[in-house]
Amino acid sequence: MLASWRPAFGWVLVLVLTAPGSSLLSCGGDGRPGPDSGLDGTKPVKSLPETDEKTLCDWTAGRIGGWNRTITCSDGAFLKTAADEATCISKATASAAMSGCSTLTVNDFEDCVNDFVDGCSSLPAACQFLLGCGMMP
Numbered sequence: 001m002l003a004s005w006r007p008a009f010g011w012v013l014v015l016v017l018t019a020p021g022s023s024l025l026s027c028g029g030d031g032r033p034g035p036d037s038g039l040d041g042t043k044p045v046k047s048l049p050e051t052d053e054k055t056l057c058d059w060t061a062g063r064i065g066g067w068n069r070t071i072t073c074s075d076g077a078f079l080k081t082a083a084d085e086a087t088c089i090s091k092a093t094a095s096a097a098m099s100g101c102s103t104l105t106v107n108d109f110e111d112c113v114n115d116f117v118d119g120c121s122s123l124p125a126a127c128q129f130l131l132g133c134g135m136m137p
Contacts, residue, residue: 033062035114041107048106050089056106057088063117073120079113079127104129 037059039052048056061067061081067088072078082088108129115124 033059036110037106039106041105041110043106044102045104045106045109046102048092053089053092054085056109057082057085057092059110060113061085061088063113071116073116073122073124075122077120077123079116101130 037056039048039055043052045056061069064071064079064081067081067085068083070078070080082091108126111126112124112130115126
């Protein structure tokens, strides 16, 4: 996730994060979902049932403004949603098998997404843990 990294992760279950130098329901005032998905924030992402993966996928797309959307930090780090819900769920299911992020919780994931949505100049600190999740080729 730093400059030209191309992570193999699809979402950490929904999204693709990239940062420079290396290669997811409550409503907010602008019609986008609020800062949490409504899921139990302590649940590990890798153990979510498909219905919760769908919720997290839909929440992320809503926070970012839709499917196949990107939010870019001023230094080029970016977060991108999957092309559509089915793709997101498929990537989420595949990503759940990854062992490198076994401690990633729904709260961790939401914090990362929210830090991008709130604006960023570089890869948000809440997303730094993703660098150790086996997402590098």
